[in-house]
Amino acid sequence: MIDLHCHLFPGIDDGPRELSDSIELARLSVENGITHAVVTPHITPGRYDNDLFSISPAYQAFKQALIEYEIKLSIGMAAEVRLGPEIFTLFEEERLPFLGEFEGKKVLLLEFPHDHIPPGSDKMVKWLFEHNIIPMIAHPERNRDILRKIVKLQPFVEAGCLLQITASSLVGNFGPQSEQCAKTILEKGWVTILASDAHNLHKRLPEIEPGRAVVEEMLGKDASWKMVKDIPWEIASNHF
Numbered sequence: 001m002i003d004l005h006c007h008l009f010p011g012i013d014d015g016p017r018e019l020s021d022s023i024e025l026a027r028l029s030v031e032n033g034i035t036h037a038v039v040t041p042h043i044t045p046g047r048y049d050n051d052l053f054s055i056s057p058a059y060q061a062f063k064q065a066l067i068e069y070e071i072k073l074s075i076g077m078a079a080e081v082r083l084g085p086e087i088f089t090l091f092e093e094e095r096l097p098f099l100g101e102f103e104g105k106k107v108l109l110l111e112f113p114h115d116h117i118p119p120g121s122d123k124m125v126k127w128l129f130e131h132n133i134i135p136m137i138a139h140p141e142r143n144r145d146i147l148r149k150i151v152k153l154q155p156f157v158e159a160g161c162l163l164q165i166t167a168s169s170l171v172g173n174f175g176p177q178s179e180q181c182a183k184t185i186l187e188k189g190w191v192t193i194l195a196s197d198a199h200n201l202h203k204r205l206p207e208i209e210p211g212r213a214v215v216e217e218m219l220g221k222d223a224s225w226k227m228v229k230d231i232p233w234e235i236a237s238n239h240f
């Protein structure tokens with residue numbers, strides 16, 4: 001499986017603090033059937049002020065550590081970028097890391113705030129498309145506005161956004177509401193990929209398989225593997 005959303009670099013965001021935990025997370029990814037991972041630290045201005053130039057050294061160092069510890073996880077780097085006006089500057093200054101490419105466009109892993117969809121989000125999405133960037137919305141099933149009214153997601157789907165569901169949402173790790181929401185989004189045929197969104201060794205583990213099994217039950221085996229292997233590979237194979 002190929003994980004396109006996880007936090008594995010030490011000390012760069014709210015993922016692991018120490019290298020030892022990062023290494024354990026990578027080891028666990030491999031144990032859980034993940035062969036490739038694009039690591040996506042937060043870019044949340046004021047909180048995690050990352051950009052291409054802060055993430056690159058973290059990536060290089062961790063790649064080297066994986067070789068030293070003989071862990072067979074292939075990694076790439078991108079970011080989970082919080083929706084906001086800072087995206088304009090990051091783009092202009094070429095400091096925005098991309099997840100990969102899809103249908104000739106660059107893919108940006110875009111995070112809404114957890115409690116709502118900010119006004120103007122539709123305009124931001126439009127601007128991204130105009131700049132040949134296709135947003136992939138991170139875990140919409142955990143957004144309060146979308147949980148209350150799933151129809152709020154529809155304009156983004158109609159605009160052509162891709163959607164990433166967190167695999168563990170499908171087995172209830174983020175509560176029954178997020179589980180139901182994730183399943184409804186799946187039934188609508190809106191889900192592009194599943195990813196782990198791994199953060200730590202306690203509750204936010206690098207697991208995709210339990211979610212894939214739920215997709216298999218709901219939509220069949222082929223559809224489930226497309227979401228964890230074929231489409232992620234199509235998007236991100238350039239990294240490896």
Ligand SMILES: [Fe+2]
Nearest residue numbers: 005007080197
């Ligand atoms: Fe994340």
